[in-house]
Amino acid sequence: MRDGQLMAYRHDGLFYAMDTFREYRRLNELRSGGAAPWGAWA
Numbered sequence: 623m624r625d626g627q628l629m630a631y632r633h634d635g636l637f638y639a640m641d642t643f644r645e646y647r648r649l650n651e652l653r654s655g656g657a658a659p660w661g662a663w664a
Contacts, residue, residue, distance in 0.1 A: 636660050 636659050640646050652658040 638645070638649060640649055
């Protein structure tokens with residue numbers, strides 16, 4: 623890849639931003655409530 627080129631990868635999995643404190647709290651609520659779609663193995 624040369625400088626100045628943009629690359630992208632397709633991602634079909636879960637994506638939820640954690641850019642704000644509100645989003646941080648929401649993700650923690652999902653996890654603590656057992657409703658988190660990620661980490662089903664945990």
